[in-house]
Amino acid sequence: MSRLAECPILRRRRWLLTRDFSFVWWSQVLSQVADGVSKLALLWFVYSITGSALKTTVIGLLQTLPPIVLGPVIGVVVDRLPKKTILIVSDLARGLLIGLIPCWVSVESFTIEALYLLTFLYGIATAMFVPTLSSSVPLMVEKEQLTAANALLQGTTSLGIIIGPVISGLGIAFSGSQDVLCINAVTYLASAALLFPLRLSVGMMTSPPKSRRTTAIEDLFDGIRYTLISRRTILALIMLASLYTFGSGAFTTLFPVFGKRLLSLGPVEVGYLWSWLGVGLLLVSLCLVRLTEWELRCRVSVIAWSSAVGGLALCGLVWTSNIMVATLLVLLIGMGLGTWTPIAWGIIQEISPTHMVGRVMALYTAIATATSMAGMTFFGWLIEVSSESASLVGIGVVLLALAMCSLWFRRFVA
Numbered sequence: 001m002s003r004l005a006e007c008p009i010l011r012r013r014r015w016l017l018t019r020d021f022s023f024v025w026w027s028q029v030l031s032q033v034a035d036g037v038s039k040l041a042l043l044w045f046v047y048s049i050t051g052s053a054l055k056t057t058v059i060g061l062l063q064t065l066p067p068i069v070l071g072p073v074i075g076v077v078v079d080r081l082p083k084k085t086i087l088i089v090s091d092l093a094r095g096l097l098i099g100l101i102p103c104w105v106s107v108e109s110f111t112i113e114a115l116y117l118l119t120f121l122y123g124i125a126t127a128m129f130v131p132t133l134s135s136s137v138p139l140m141v142e143k144e145q146l147t148a149a150n151a152l153l154q155g156t157t158s159l160g161i162i163i164g165p166v167i168s169g170l171g172i173a174f175s176g177s178q179d180v181l182c183i184n185a186v187t188y189l190a191s192a193a194l195l196f197p198l199r200l201s202v203g204m205m206t207s208p209p210k211s212r213r214t215t216a217i218e219d220l221f222d223g224i225r226y227t228l229i230s231r232r233t234i235l236a237l238i239m240l241a242s243l244y245t246f247g248s249g250a251f252t253t254l255f256p257v258f259g260k261r262l263l264s265l266g267p268v269e270v271g272y273l274w275s276w277l278g279v280g281l282l283l284v285s286l287c288l289v290r291l292t293e294w295e296l297r298c299r300v301s302v303i304a305w306s307s308a309v310g311g312l313a314l315c316g317l318v319w320t321s322n323i324m325v326a327t328l329l330v331l332l333i334g335m336g337l338g339t340w341t342p343i344a345w346g347i348i349q350e351i352s353p354t355h356m357v358g359r360v361m362a363l364y365t366a367i368a369t370a371t372s373m374a375g376m377t378f379f380g381w382l383i384e385v386s387s388e389s390a391s392l393v394g395i396g397v398v399l400l401a402l403a404m405c406s407l408w409f410r411r412f413v414a
Contacts, residue, residue, distance in 0.1 A: 020198050021140040021149060024087075024133070027194035028156035031091060034187035036164015037171070038098050040274065041180040042119065043256050044172055044267055056257060056380070062116055063123035064249070064373040067130070071366025074127055076219045078358030083136045084198050090129035091192035097122045099185020130365055135357035138349050139200040146349045147299065150342035151288035158285055158338070161278025169271025223359025226352075233351060236409055237344055238364050242371035243405060244307075244340050247398030249372030250379035251314070251333070252277075254391065262318075262388050263326060276327050280334020288342050296413045299343045304406035310336015311399030318389045336399060347413075 047056040067074070078086060097118050133153070141149045171180035214222070227234055251258075255277070259270040284306065291299065313332035320326055345361075352360045375398075379391045 018140055020200065021137075021152075023194055023198050024136070024140065025152060025156060027087075027091070027191045028133075028153055029159055030187050030191035030194070031094075032156045032160025033164045033167075034094070034160075034184050034191065036160040036162075036274075036278075037168040037180060037184045037187070038164075040165045040168040040256065040267070040271060041172060041184075042098075042115070043253070044168075044270075047256060047260070056254070058116060059119055059253070061373055061376060062120040063126065064369045064376075065120065066124040067127035067362070067365045067369045068373065070124070070127060071362045071369075072220055072224060072359070075131060075223055075359035075362025076216050077128070078132045078135055078362060079219065079223075079355060080216065083132050083139075083200060083358075084195060086128055086132040087136070087198075088192045088195050090125045090132070091188050091195070093125040094122055094129075095185045095188030095192070097125065098181055099183075099188060127365070131358050131361040134345050134349070134361045136200060137345075138354055138357060143350060147291065147294075147342055147346035148289045150345045150349075151285045154288075154338060154342050155282055155285040158278040158281030158334070161281060161334075162275045163278075165271035165274035165278075167271075169268040172267045219359065223356060223363065226356060227360050227363045231351065233413060234348060234360060234364070236412065237347060238367050240402065240405055240409060241340070241344060241364060241368040243398060243402045244337075245368040245372035246375035246378075247395045247402070248337050248340075248375075249369075250375035250391070251337075251395050253376045254379060254383070257383065258317075258388055258392060262392075263321060263323065265323075269323070273323075273327060273330055276330045277334040277337075280331040280336075281338040282334075283331075284335045284338035285342065288339065296347065297410050299346075300406055300410040300413060303339045303343055304403045304410070306336045306339040307399045307406060308336075308403035311396045311403065314396030314399060315393050318392050 042059050043056055134150075137146060137149050137153070168180055171183070227238075229235075255274055256267075256270050259265040259273055263269075263273075265273065288302075291302065294302075310333050313329045313336060317326060317329045317333070320329070344364075348360055348364060349357060375395075379394060382391045382394060
């Protein structure tokens with residue numbers, strides 16, 4: 001009997017979203033659309049003027065450096081300061097850096113180096129936002145709803161991928177990358193505005209429940225010890241996350257390169273194809289909302305099977321030049337990539353103390369992001385020395401390896 005057959009879907013009696021979760025969800029819709037618009041505009045701008053896949057990956061690398069270098073410190077800040085404030089300030093900063101500043105710089109002065117600097121600062125704001133968002137989820141929903149809540153948040157990511165690249169592609173074709181980035185600032189500002197009515201239920205706990213207050217340094221080492229030593233389940237999860245981001249980070253960063261050089265697509269067509277990646281993410285996110293009460297082993301089995309499907313679809317993308325077939329394969333890739341984050345985040349939120357979720361998620365993000373950087377660098381280099389086809393097949397093999405390792409991990413979880 002299939003392992004998935006052992007995991008019956010339990011009926012949910014009510015809609016998961018609370019008042020506060022709904023504010024976060026709608027804010028994330030706008031924020032993710034803004035991210036989708038910015039990402040394609042940035043990548044297309046760099047690749048168009050340099051013609052180098054390796055230089056294009058610099059945009060992705062600059063966004064991944066802050067969570068790697070500052071991750072442990074960011075986790076302490078997230079656990080000690082009001083999460084609502086961090087979320088709002090992060091959105092405002094991203095709108096300023098990637099939206100308003102490009103409007104103020106003349107076309108002649110707007111160099112690649114300046115864009116790289118803005119991207120790095122943008123990465124710092126995003127590095128603050130992600131662990132803050134994930135550590136806020138347990139303050140808005142019940143424990144048994146965590147996987148569903150994370151799936152709904154991933155649904156906003158998929159909506160951003162569906163809508164953002166299409167808007168960005170059309171804007172690039174008819175106006176230009178700089179104008180797209182300027183207009184996109186409004187979306188980030190609207191996202192921040194939606195968070196002002198937010199109220200988190202546990203009163204913004206900023207320190208562990210001890211008889212004495214701990215220092216920031218003590219919090220830092222407590223978080224590292226708990227994440228990497230005390231809880232082996234979290235350490236194993238981080239190792240699997242590293243494998244996942246090694247492949248997925250490279251694929252999403254190099255997507256415009258694959259579209260332009262393998263399928264001979266322009267910015268509008270690449271935006272269209274990228275949107276179907278978002279459709280796949282959205283479909284699997286909706287399915288995960290229904291699986292929120294499955295036992296942990298069953299959820300890990302879902303990761304394994306979906307990763308296998310995504311890996312096979314990536315390998316298949318090499319053998320087609322038909323846009324319709326490529327669209328179907330990209331849809332399957334999106335579904336294959338879409339199960340990891342909601343389930344992994346849910347596991348961490350379930351087993352970690354509330355006052356330490358920020359530190360655990362920041363360390364998780366730092367390590368996984370480091371391997372994402374390694375994947376972007378390696379597969380970008382592989383395109384330069386070999387071919388786009390070799391790079392795609394390599395990413396597919398990584399996802400197949402993740403599927404096998406997830407089945408191994410399943411044996412050790414409760």
